[in-house]
Amino acid sequence: MADTPDGADLKQAYRDAYADWQRHLEGVHALLLDGNRMPPEQIKGLLNREARAKERYDAARRRLLGVEE
Numbered sequence: 692m693a694d695t696p697d698g699a700d701l702k703q704a705y706r707d708a709y710a711d712w713q714r715h716l717e718g719v720h721a722l723l724l725d726g727n728r729m730p731p732e733q734i735k736g737l738l739n740r741e742a743r744a745k746e747r748y749d750a751a752r753r754r755l756l757g758v759e760e
Contacts (some may be wrong), residue, residue: 708744710752722759724725 719741722734727736742752753759 701751705748705751705755708748712741712744712748715744 715737718728718737722729750759
């Protein structure tokens with residue numbers, strides 16, 4: 692992949708999406724692995740945010756690899 696302006700934008704979008712997903716995933720891990728407690732409605736929100744962040748990361752990865760659906 693060339694470091695064209697578009698390529699640089701794709702790389703930055705990938706990095707941003709990955710960092711955002713990891714941040715949300717840390718919250719899920721804190722709940723599931725570290726035993727952090729929260730009300731059920733907050734758990735639902737936490738899981739929804741992580742799922743949306745993962746979808747954005749997957750889309751950014753596909754764009755970076757050039758295999759968009």
